[in-house]
Amino acid sequence: VAMAYLAWRLAQRWCPSSLQVISFPVVQLHLNRTAMRASQKDFENAMNQVKLLKKDPGNEAKLKLYALYKQATEGPCNMPKPGVFDLINKAKWDAWNALGSLPKETARQNYVDLVSSLSSSLESSSQVEPGTDRKSTGYETLMVTSEDGITKIMLNRPTKKNALNVEMYHEIMHALKAASKDDSAITVLTGNGDYYSSGNDLTNFTDIPPGGVEEKAKNGAILLREFVGCFIDFPKPLIAVVNGPAVGISVTLLGLFDAVYASDRATFHTPFSHLGQSPEGCSSYTFPKIMSPAKAIEMLVFGKKLTAGEACAQGLVTEVFPDSTFQKEVWTRLKAFAKLPPNAMRISKEIIRNREKEKLHAVNAEECSVLQGRWLSDECMNAVVNFLSRKSKL
Numbered sequence: 001v002a003m004a005y006l007a008w009r010l011a012q013r014w015c016p017s018s019l020q021v022i023s024f025p026v027v028q029l030h031l032n033r034t035a036m037r038a039s040q041k042d043f044e045n046a047m048n049q050v051k052l053l054k055k056d057p058g059n060e061a062k063l064k065l066y067a068l069y070k071q072a073t074e075g076p077c078n079m080p081k082p083g084v085f086d087l088i089n090k091a092k093w094d095a096w097n098a099l100g101s102l103p104k105e106t107a108r109q110n111y112v113d114l115v116s117s118l119s120s121s122l123e124s125s126s127q128v129e130p131g132t133d134r135k136s137t138g139y140e141t142l143m144v145t146s147e148d149g150i151t152k153i154m155l156n157r158p159t160k161k162n163a164l165n166v167e168m169y170h171e172i173m174h175a176l177k178a179a180s181k182d183d184s185a186i187t188v189l190t191g192n193g194d195y196y197s198s199g200n201d202l203t204n205f206t207d208i209p210p211g212g213v214e215e216k217a218k219n220g221a222i223l224l225r226e227f228v229g230c231f232i233d234f235p236k237p238l239i240a241v242v243n244g245p246a247v248g249i250s251v252t253l254l255g256l257f258d259a260v261y262a263s264d265r266a267t268f269h270t271p272f273s274h275l276g277q278s279p280e281g282c283s284s285y286t287f288p289k290i291m292s293p294a295k296a297i298e299m300l301v302f303g304k305k306l307t308a309g310e311a312c313a314q315g316l317v318t319e320v321f322p323d324s325t326f327q328k329e330v331w332t333r334l335k336a337f338a339k340l341p342p343n344a345m346r347i348s349k350e351i352i353r354n355r356e357k358e359k360l361h362a363v364n365a366e367e368c369s370v371l372q373g374r375w376l377s378d379e380c381m382n383a384v385v386n387f388l389s390r391k392s393k394l
């Protein structure tokens with residue numbers, strides 16, 4: 001029920017006046033389009049095209065497609081209204097019912113038009129899919145630059161506090177793979193805006209695939225394992241420039257970095273229990289080693305938020321700088337590091353890190369498998385619903 005609620009809320013959030021948005025353009029198209037009629041063949045082609053869309057068109061578009069399909073094939077909605085707790089079916093019923101007495105032929109035409117516009121918009125945004133050689137501007141969620149021997153990967157969703165959505169996970173993996181092969185000596189991860197990162201984007205939980213929440217959790221675990229694996233295997237010195245508060249996975253990953261420089265404005269918070277979740281990013285292994293098991297439990301189990309000074313005292317942060325001089329001091333230092341012989345740095349990192357790699361991959365696999373189960377728990381679903389319905393913030 002919680003997941004159904006999530007999907008429903010998301011549809012509402014993207015389309016607050018969903019009934020008007022669904023019905024209004026449809027009726028307008030009907031008025032303007034008396035001369036145009038999609039054939040049954042066009043309709044069938046459009047149905048096949050939907051299955052081939054490279055990106056998920058989102059809940060709002062899916063609701064419109066559903067409503068138009070039902071109207072085109074069955075006519076006006078004559079089903080009984082689903083109960084108030086049957087949230088997904090109620091959202092679908094609302095969308096269909098809002099089409100009123102729209103003629104079947106018009107619904108068919110509108111369905112074909114909608115699929116055509118979705119295909120072209122999703123096609124053009126997929127031109128920067130992983131696999132192609134991206135320049136900095138090719139990223140949707142990152143700014144990646146390379147100069148003075150430093151590749152800088154900047155998380156770039158400042159209005160969302162740099163929350164990591166699915167696209168950002170993929171783009172970071174792509175940027176790390178590219179940085180591991182480019183001619184820079186060191187790689188830096190930082191955030192744009194006032195946050196370093198608010199961790200996993202909680203709306204990632206709302207986009208449920210046809211296989212349901214189990215498939216969603218399985219896909220999430222696969223993505224997470226691959227994502228964390230890229231940090232474990234990264235061959236060059238990897239440095240975090242923590243410009244502001246860090247939450248969740250953006251904190252746990254720090255245990256896999258080679259140096260962590262933080263502004264004194266930064267905080268470090270892993271509220272996994274509050275979210276019904278469990279530690280990831282290999283933190284169940286790295287944190288107890290870095291800061292002692294008891295201190296790790298305070299953070300990872302009880303969700304204690306550390307200041308930058310406390311995180312430095314615990315060994316998670318290398319050094320803290322006053323916010324007013326943070327950028328200047330850190331980048332001066334990094335530019336000096338980047339002038340050191342790159343092969344020597346790479347080999348030294350290898351000898352320090354390599355004997356732990358196998359262990360880290362095993363920990364990563366175990367953490368992902370535990371999280372997969374957690375994501376299906378009532379505790380987790382309720383926490384996500386509460387955040388999305390703005391009942392709770394950290």
Ligand SMILES: CCCC/C=C/CC(=O)SCCNC(=O)CCNC(=O)[C@H](O)C(C)(C)COP(=O)(O)OP(=O)(O)OC[C@H]1O[C@@H](n2cnc3c(N)ncnc32)[C@H](O)[C@@H]1OP(=O)(O)O
Pocket residue numbers: 159160161163164198199200201202203204220221223224247248249250271272275277280387392393394
């Ligand atoms: C597939 C791999 C999965 C790996 C799993 C990882 C686990 C984790 O990372 S757990 C950590 C998850 N993160 C959170 O729980 C943080 C949730 N966010 C908040 O509590 C607050 O937003 C904040 C304390 C970070 C900031 O509060 P503040 O009042 O300053 O700003 P807001 O108005 O809340 O935020 C602005 C804007 O950004 C959206 N947003 C921020 N963080 C997230 C997030 N993690 N997920 C989704 N959206 C986020 C927030 O909703 C606002 O959006 P709108 O302007 O559209 O309302």
